[in-house]
Amino acid sequence: MPVVELNKEMSASKHLDSVVLGAGCFWGSEKRYAAIAGVVDAVSGYAGGEGVRPEYREIIKRSNKRNPKNHAEVVKVTFNTSLTSVETIIKNYFEGHDPTQLNRQGNDIGTQYRSVIFTNTEDQKLTAYEVLNEYQKRLSTSNYGKITTLIQPLIEFFPAESYHQDYLAKNPNGYCPDHSTGVKFDPSQSIVQVDNSKLLTGKHILVIESENYCPYCEKFKKDVVADYSGKTPISYRLAPQLQNLKIKTPTWATPTILFLKDGKEVYGKQGYMSAELFYKVLKKFEES
Known part of the structure; x- marks a missing residue:
């Protein structure tokens, strides 16, 4: 050398x-x-x-x-x-x-x-x-x-x-565990609370994503959201940003995909959701 x-x-x-x-x-x-x-x-x-x-x-x-x-x-x-x-x-x-x-x-x-x-x-x-x-x-x-x-x-x-x-x-269809408190050393980086009032009326799809990099979140966006063809609007939140929503599914895994009606969970899925399963659930959700 x-x-x-x-x-x-x-x-x-x-x-x-x-x-x-x-x-x-x-x-x-x-x-x-x-x-x-x-x-x-x-x-x-x-x-x-x-x-x-x-x-x-x-x-x-x-x-x-x-x-x-x-x-x-x-x-x-x-x-x-x-x-x-x-x-x-x-x-x-x-x-x-x-x-x-x-x-x-x-x-x-x-x-x-x-x-x-x-x-x-x-x-x-x-x-x-x-x-x-x-x-x-x-x-x-x-x-x-x-x-x-x-x-x-x-x-x-x-x-x-x-x-x-x-x-x-090596396991592309799973989830990223996230048990963080949301408390930051730098207060300016603290998670900002958001207004969920628009999610309290009508049907919505809510994707809980990670504050950090999550390969499963990115894969879901690429495989499903990029070519989304449904009528129900999709929104994104972090786990600490779910105020006033009635959620049953644990939110420590990302992504977690929630189907909401008038602010209440109708269906929830922890972890990556394939396009096939997503549209199967979406069809029933939009027809209900």
Whole structure:
């Protein structure tokens, strides 16, 4: 290898660092971290366990569901320190899930889903606590409870099985889990409440999308909305923007497609909805 190329690789490696983050199911988290400018790799895996094999079939066993020594589902985030910082990544981490939930995120319940940050230096540890304390103040102002996130030194990271890596890309007809609180470090980026009065009269289709990048939302827009031929208007909202609407379907998955009549849900579908199923439901909805 030429000396110039070798020097470039050595220089680049000097700027690389990593942090391991647990925020519930690692499938959606992996994609979110990978989208941060400066992140060069995001790998799903396991960490923090003792006496439990770091394998998916082991950590999901009923006997390990409440085992405090179970591994957590985590993502190892490798980033270029000249382009982003561990502080930025940890802020994204807190904003991307509900850290006040203990050993769960939504319907995913068990110690494998615990909120945890595994650090590899003392500086990372101090930064993690500083960010946590700042976010606690903002959560408390918004009437959320105490953060349950653990901050621990990383002993060892175990990459998950190959079928878990890039899971969303390998499973094109699913959903992105979103358990975020909507509370932001930067108040100017807080989710704006919208006027839903127009949705309270007549028939409407409401698509709940992700505040972050969601491949299933984009796929739905491309496959269904781009060539939409129905009469019922389609609107978009984030999960915290559903005031005054009567919704039955849980809204933690994106996309979630809701068919509303006079502000009340008639039919709801979590996750990607194929054009075939969408138009089948739409036909019955518009004829009813």
